[in-house]
Amino acid sequence: EAQVTQNPRYLITVTGKKLTVTCSQNMNHEYMSWYRQDPGLGLRQIYYSMNVEVTDKGDVPEGYKVSRKEKRNFPLILESPSPNQTSLYFCASSLAGTSGGVLNEQFFGPGTRLTVL
């Protein structure tokens, strides 16, 4: 089954304790992206990757890191989480167009609800 998986689905942690949220897709998609969703602020893009070893900042990259060492995986790293990073996080993937755009529909993972105390 074609899907985007995220782990963990729920996480409660404390300020400053490094954590990684994993994202994996089995559709051979070049494009992957991370979003956070907050009440009143909607979905905002954190980082995206057009292909292996290529990553770029979205609208809210501060406090986050990503890496794209393999095509199927795109982990989101919070080196020193803070309470303002409490949010619902989504990973998405898609095919990338030859001109560099997101060619096709984005498939979303189920989300990771993160609470930072």
Added chain:
Amino acid sequence: KQEVTQIPAALSVPEGENLVLNCSFTDSAIYNLQWFRQDPGKGLTSLLLIQSSQREQTSGRLNASLDKSSGRSTLYIAASQPGDSATYLCAVTYYNTNAGKSTFGDGTTLTVKP
């Protein structure tokens, strides 16, 4: 800065009514526009994708249109049902210098009353 606006923020209609949701975007250099559905506490389900070269897409009772020149897209839902109650989001992706960037609207929360 690219902006995507969805109006209205909330909409309540009786079952069976046809309705239109609106999505406006400021940057016309879009690659495509996608409509999603999100149920409370759940993830996003893709409904329709319109490429920048297309005018509309249809899937069942849903029809999405795109007018790049005016920066607008509409999602038409025919014969609404209580099961259509959800938040509907539109998202725009871009090309050129912003290739890979994706901007979402804040969504329209639809309630269909039996």
